[in-house]
Amino acid sequence: MRRFRYLVLALVLGCNDGLQPTTICDPNLVGVCGHITFRGAVPDSTLALYIVAYSTFPQSRADLFNFVPFPPQQLAPPTPGDSVEAYSLPLLNNQYHWILAVWAKVGLNPADTANADSHLMEAGFYRDLADTSKPGVVTVKSAGTGDIDFVVDFAHMHSVSYFFPP
Amino acid sequence: MTRRFVFLLTAVLAGPAAAQQTGTIVGSVRDSAGAPVAGAKIEAVGAAFTLTGADGRFVLTEIPAGSVRVRVVAFAFRPDSADLTVPAGDSVTWTVTLRAGVFYLPGLVVTAGKRPESLENVAASVAVLSDSAIARHAVNTIDEAVDRVPGVQFLNGQINIRGSSGFEQGLGARVLLLVDGVPMNEGDRGGIDWDLVPVDDAERVEVVKGAGSSLYGSAALGGVVNIITRDIPEGIHGRVRFFGGGFANPPDPRWKFRDFTGIQGGASLTGSFGTDQFRGALTVGGRHSDGYRQQDASDHVQVAGKGEWLPDPVTHVLFTGTWATHQYQVPLAWCGANECANMRGLTFQPFMVSDADTGNHTRSDHGYLTATVTRTPDENTTWMARASWLRTHFTDFQPQAGNDYAVADRFGAEGRVVKTPSKDQTVTVGAEATESQVTSDVFHNHTQEQFAAYGETERVMGRARLTAGARVDLLADDGGGMTAVISPHLAAVLPSEIGIWRASAGRGFRAASLAEKFVTLPIPPLRAVPNPHLRPETAWSGEIGNTAVITPWLTTDAAIFQTRASDYISPALAGDSIQFQNLQRARLTGLDVSVRASPFTPDLALGAAYTYLDARELAHDTIPNRPLPFRPRHLLTLSADYVRGPASVGVDFRYSSRIARVELDPTDPRVAAKVLDVRAGWRLGAFDLRLLATNVLNYVYTLAPRTLEPVATVTMTATYVY
Numbered sequence: 001m002r003r004f005r006y007l008v009l010a011l012v013l014g015c016n017d018g019l020q021p022t023t024i025c026d027p028n029l030v031g032v033c034g035h036i037t038f039r040g041a042v043p044d045s046t047l048a049l050y051i052v053a054y055s056t057f058p059q060s061r062a063d064l065f066n067f068v069p070f071p072p073q074q075l076a077p078p079t080p081g082d083s084v085e086a087y088s089l090p091l092l093n094n095q096y097h098w099i100l101a102v103w104a105k106v107g108l109n110p111a112d113t114a115n116a117d118s119h120l121m122e123a124g125f126y127r128d129l130a131d132t133s134k135p136g137v138v139t140v141k142s143a144g145t146g147d148i149d150f151v152v153d154f155a156h157m158h159s160v161s162y163f164f165p166p
Numbered sequence: 167m168t169r170r171f172v173f174l175l176t177a178v179l180a181g182p183a184a185a186q187q188t189g190t191i192v193g194s195v196r197d198s199a200g201a202p203v204a205g206a207k208i209e210a211v212g213a214a215f216t217l218t219g220a221d222g223r224f225v226l227t228e229i230p231a232g233s234v235r236v237r238v239v240a241f242a243f244r245p246d247s248a249d250l251t252v253p254a255g256d257s258v259t260w261t262v263t264l265r266a267g268v269f270y271l272p273g274l275v276v277t278a279g280k281r282p283e284s285l286e287n288v289a290a291s292v293a294v295l296s297d298s299a300i301a302r303h304a305v306n307t308i309d310e311a312v313d314r315v316p317g318v319q320f321l322n323g324q325i326n327i328r329g330s331s332g333f334e335q336g337l338g339a340r341v342l343l344l345v346d347g348v349p350m351n352e353g354d355r356g357g358i359d360w361d362l363v364p365v366d367d368a369e370r371v372e373v374v375k376g377a378g379s380s381l382y383g384s385a386a387l388g389g390v391v392n393i394i395t396r397d398i399p400e401g402i403h404g405r406v407r408f409f410g411g412g413f414a415n416p417p418d419p420r421w422k423f424r425d426f427t428g429i430q431g432g433a434s435l436t437g438s439f440g441t442d443q444f445r446g447a448l449t450v451g452g453r454h455s456d457g458y459r460q461q462d463a464s465d466h467v468q469v470a471g472k473g474e475w476l477p478d479p480v481t482h483v484l485f486t487g488t489w490a491t492h493q494y495q496v497p498l499a500w501c502g503a504n505e506c507a508n509m510r511g512l513t514f515q516p517f518m519v520s521d522a523d524t525g526n527h528t529r530s531d532h533g534y535l536t537a538t539v540t541r542t543p544d545e546n547t548t549w550m551a552r553a554s555w556l557r558t559h560f561t562d563f564q565p566q567a568g569n570d571y572a573v574a575d576r577f578g579a580e581g582r583v584v585k586t587p588s589k590d591q592t593v594t595v596g597a598e599a600t601e602s603q604v605t606s607d608v609f610h611n612h613t614q615e616q617f618a619a620y621g622e623t624e625r626v627m628g629r630a631r632l633t634a635g636a637r638v639d640l641l642a643d644d645g646g647g648m649t650a651v652i653s654p655h656l657a658a659v660l661p662s663e664i665g666i667w668r669a670s671a672g673r674g675f676r677a678a679s680l681a682e683k684f685v686t687l688p689i690p691p692l693r694a695v696p697n698p699h700l701r702p703e704t705a706w707s708g709e710i711g712n713t714a715v716i717t718p719w720l721t722t723d724a725a726i727f728q729t730r731a732s733d734y735i736s737p738a739l740a741g742d743s744i745q746f747q748n749l750q751r752a753r754l755t756g757l758d759v760s761v762r763a764s765p766f767t768p769d770l771a772l773g774a775a776y777t778y779l780d781a782r783e784l785a786h787d788t789i790p791n792r793p794l795p796f797r798p799r800h801l802l803t804l805s806a807d808y809v810r811g812p813a814s815v816g817v818d819f820r821y822s823s824r825i826a827r828v829e830l831d832p833t834d835p836r837v838a839a840k841v842l843d844v845r846a847g848w849r850l851g852a853f854d855l856r857l858l859a860t861n862v863l864n865y866v867y868t869l870a871p872r873t874l875e876p877v878a879t880v881t882m883t884a885t886y887v888y
Contacts, residue, residue: 017837018837018840018865018866018867019416019516019835019836019837019866019867019868020418020866021420021421021512021513022513022514022835023511023512023513024503024509024511024513025511033511034511035420035510035511037419057190082419083419083508084419084422085510086509086510086511086512087511088511
């Protein structure tokens with residue numbers, strides 16, 4: 001019976017390599033591109049959704065300001081319901097350890113960091129394919145790096161305190 | 167006077183005595199699901215034989231009393247036998263349940279030699295799909311059933327037998343389609359409309375692999391497929407069939423192309439009435455499909471009829487006809503890079519069509535009428551005469567490129583005599599004439615004439631059976647000069663201790679279709695231009711094969727084959743033009759191996775078939791030796807069926823290796839095909855319920871350029887037979 005299970009497993013895995021989607025980055029892009037899968041309803045209080053990258057994973061709240069590009073790139077509002085949208089993010093040649101989408105709430109005052117904890121949320125990030133609990137590392141080298149896909153789940157966003165407790 | 171009296175006395179006395187020394191065998195033959203098997207051959211060895219009727223029943227009379235061995239053979243079933251004791255002056259009953267068999271079929275076939283003959287005497291490789299095998303696969307069209315025959319593969323609707331056709335956009339099939347023995351390839355494009363016969367009207371499908379031009383002429387270069395429609399039983403009978411199901415959504419959300427789940431469904435109704443002299447049947451049906459990709463919906467309506475007149479026991483007059491209208495959207499090519507307004511950042515969108523093709527759809531009307539008279543004036547002679555008319559009419563509605571159309575009529579006539587001058591020899595001679603007429607804005611107005619005479623003789627010499635024959639075809643276009651093509655054929659069959667050996671060699675040909683010769687069509691940025699000087703393509707084919715029964719539960723069949731082709735017709739680029747030319751010399755070498763087994767229990771049937779194909783385009787001009795396009799090197803089919811009472815389950819797996827070379831869009835991604843189908847059935851009296859799930863792993867693949875093969879599909883089919 002165990003052999004039969006292995007046979008079925010081998011068959012399923014062997015037949016799971018059909019045509020796969022391949023992402024095309026703009027030929028002129030130096031940066032990353034891919035798809036963001038949006039889940040859940042977009043909150044009514046949404047001010048904007050940004051996509052940013054960090055060359056090293058932030059070690060403190062102060063490091064959160066070390067994102068690129070600056071100013072951050074705003075994503076187009078997703079279509080209602082679950083959807084998949086393509087994006088591209090111009091970046092300089094470098095290695096990036098955290099690429100994420102940041103949700104901003106109406107009332108965000110960029111000059112006042114005191115309300116960042118309640119007005120900025122991590123909405124989703126590119127994950128390590130081998131260990132999806134960790135951020136994935138991406139290298140940009142004078143061209144577009146494709147298939148940097150991740151999920152933005154509006155029902156499971158995380159505040160700054162989630163990463164850096166006060 | 168005295169002698170006459172003694173004779174009468176002897177006869178009167180001997181009569182009852184003789185009656186007392188013989189008996190009768192009665193019984194019935196059914197399949198493992200309980201359905202009657204019609205046409206099964208029941209033989210009391212050394213005494214007599216008969217065929218089962220539509221109800222599966224038989225009666226064998228005047229069988230010598232005592233122990234007798236009886237055996238039964240039927241299409242698509244494994245043979246069976248038993249030892250019976252026949253009581254003198256009484257009867258014994260033999261009820262037999264046949265197990266399904268697909269690869270070893272010692273029944274009668276009619277296609278290989280244009281006459282009924284035992285399959286074990288045929289020198290060609292022949293596969294037979296019975297109606298029960300078609301029903302078991304729960305398919306809705308004939309081509310879906312033929313696609314499951316080992317060594318056969320469809321590329322976007324174009325049939326390949328041992329890699330014969332490749333993919334030519336439906337133009338010029340190198341396989342001849344017959345319906346009840348009547349050629350049915352289109353008059354303009356030479357292609358095949360697989361919906362000419364409703365799937366439930368097919369009693370069986372015979373697939374002959376290899377060149378068949380020595381009897382059938384043009385198009386039978388790679389093989390012949392003969393759809394044999396059901397016999398009409400006496401009395402009033404009916405059949406109702408419903409099916410419905412749905413298509414899976416794309417496995418990746420970035421390929422999503424609609425907000426609903428696509429469905430398909432349809433129904434057909436057949437009624438028949440038969441007496442001992444007149445019989446008729448009529449089928450009406452229709453189906454709708456949303457398709458599994460963007461712009462892929464289709465609607466199909468069909469009427470098919472069959473009439474038989476049996477004025478005397480040796481004469482059979484057959485009329486058949488069908489009319490089908492098929493309206494379908496045209497997915498054409500999927501979206502390559504930047505061909506759709508919203509590519510969603512992908513390099514290709516296999517479920518979506520190019521913006522340039524948006525709105526395209528086609529209406530295709532086609533039908534045929536045939537009349538055939540067959541007469542057997544004596545036990546050694548059968549003659550046949552037939553006439554046929556096939557019409558195809560398509561209109562491509564193309565909002566952006568402008569509409570195209572073609573109307574083609576193919577008229578055919580044939581006369582044939584089969585004579586058996588001695589028990590060791592059979593002679594077949596015949597003559598055939600065909601005229602195709604086309605009216606079209608892309609193929610223009612042309613005619614094509616073909617006249618042929620053929621002959622074949624088969625002789626039994628010792629244990630061997632030898633066949634020799636030839637056909638001469640005269641071809642002309644628009645009443646012009648004739649081109650002659652000769653197609654000889656030699657074959658032998660030799661039973662031995664290690665199975666039945668078969669060997670054959672012959673020449674086949676295909677005349678260029680009117681479409682290939684005269685097409686004029688803008689295909690931006692190119693333009694297709696005509697080539698009226700196209701010659702017929704020809705090929706020498708040969709094979710050696712063996713069929714063996716290894717054990718009562720294990721049978722094998724194997725064949726090696728080779729085809730050497732000249733003047734292969736294929737499209738060629740010349741500047742900004744594309745034209746069909748006699749370009750290629752090709753060599754196709756391969757191996758077919760199939761195994762069928764019922765280990766452990768007769769209720770379980772396992773099958774495996776493998777085809778290896780080395781298809782090479784031979785070097786010519788500046789072209790090096792290279793693979794022929796659109797031919798996979800490996801084809802593998804695995805199947806398993808288990809029957810338990812009225813229930814049955816089955817699984818099929820098909821693999822074809824990644825196609826090494828394609829002619830169009832060669833940089834597009836392509837993968838090997840790995841398709842897993844699962845099916846289940848339940849038969850309760852006259853009701854038959856079938857569930858079919860195809861491509862259950864929702865494997866995404868393509869065989870023809872930018873054409874997505876079907877995704878996972880679930881279909882439920884219910885049939886009631888009266």
